[in-house]
Amino acid sequence: MAYKVAIDPGHGGRDPGAVYEGRQEKDDVLELALAVGQILEDSGVDVAYTRVDDVYNTPFEKATMGNNSGADLFVSFHRNAMPTPGSANGAEVLVYSDEGLPAQVARNVLTELSEAGFADRGVIERKNLVVLRRTQMPAVLLEVGFIDNPEDNQIFDSEFEQIAQGIADGILESVGLESAPAPDTGGTEQQPQPPRPEQEAPEQETLYRVQVGAYRERNNAYDMLNQLLAEGFPAFILYDDNLYRVQVGAFARLENAIRMERSLRQYGYNTYITT
Ligand SMILES: [Zn+2]
Incomplete structure (x- = not known):
């Protein structure tokens, strides 16, 4: 790669x-x-x-x-x-x-x-x-x-x-x-080998996203977003299918998504994991 x-x-x-x-x-x-x-x-x-x-x-x-x-x-x-x-x-x-x-x-x-x-x-x-x-x-x-x-x-x-x-x-x-x-200048045949990061990137492309809410009204989505950000969660909004989806993180590993879900629930949020 x-x-x-x-x-x-x-x-x-x-x-x-x-x-x-x-x-x-x-x-x-x-x-x-x-x-x-x-x-x-x-x-x-x-x-x-x-x-x-x-x-x-x-x-x-x-x-x-x-x-x-x-x-x-x-x-x-x-x-x-x-x-x-x-x-x-x-x-x-x-x-x-x-x-x-x-x-x-x-x-x-x-x-x-x-x-x-x-x-x-x-x-x-x-x-x-x-x-x-x-x-x-x-x-x-x-x-x-x-x-x-x-x-x-x-x-x-x-x-x-x-x-x-x-x-x-x-x-x-x-x-x-x-x-x-x-x-x-013609160039060289061999590409130098880039150094690899210590952690190998995961092979699969699937990302587990933790969703906190989906809204038709933009303002409602932003209210939820701001509340999550104020509490320190890396929340963001994805607009898709006429819905503003408020999500927190996107994880290559399911266990990390589950960990995030757990801490969100401790704060009283209803969550579900989507891919
Ligand atoms: Zn700047």
Whole structure:
């Protein structure tokens, strides 16, 4: 199996992220994330996306999508902003814990981004970000310059291809892979062996989902969702067959779904497991 990267373009839909003079973070990061994903795919890496268009998902849903994809690495794309526009510049990478693969990816990507022209603001540990905390695989969150800084936007726009290539190279280098060779160099016959994650991905595709409710009214579904999130459950909504289905987690192993069901029932929820 090829190495797999989950690509998460931050924000989306009703959540524009940072906005500066009409420019929206959600648009910049989608464009960049798709470009990076394409380069990774061309280099033989499997890519899963949390979104490929302008839709909103909660951070919990994004993390869950990443987990469900069985990816080996999760990369979230963002652009930064300050309370006072223009007061900062540069790129930084957020990680849950500055060690292991995330630390390596972060530094390799930052080196590439500084070659593209961004100031290097370094690696920052953040314990409270859902996409870093709830993802089961190594995860990084890239802040690709400040959207409220015209100079950073200038770099973002004029060096776009170098930035995308640099991020892809930084990722590939960190996991022991190489960029796709340029067409005229002929390439190599043998693909390097990607390192395997410690836990093998399960063979079967079936996922056990714990459902707490299904609603025709969107607002009722969101009330239930918010209650679950407030209690710390990784809940999300799936819209399907004219019903808003509120679910908590999606598990490759039935026993884990049953464990989740048990703790939900302790909180008084009626649940059932669906596949
Ligand atoms: Zn953001």
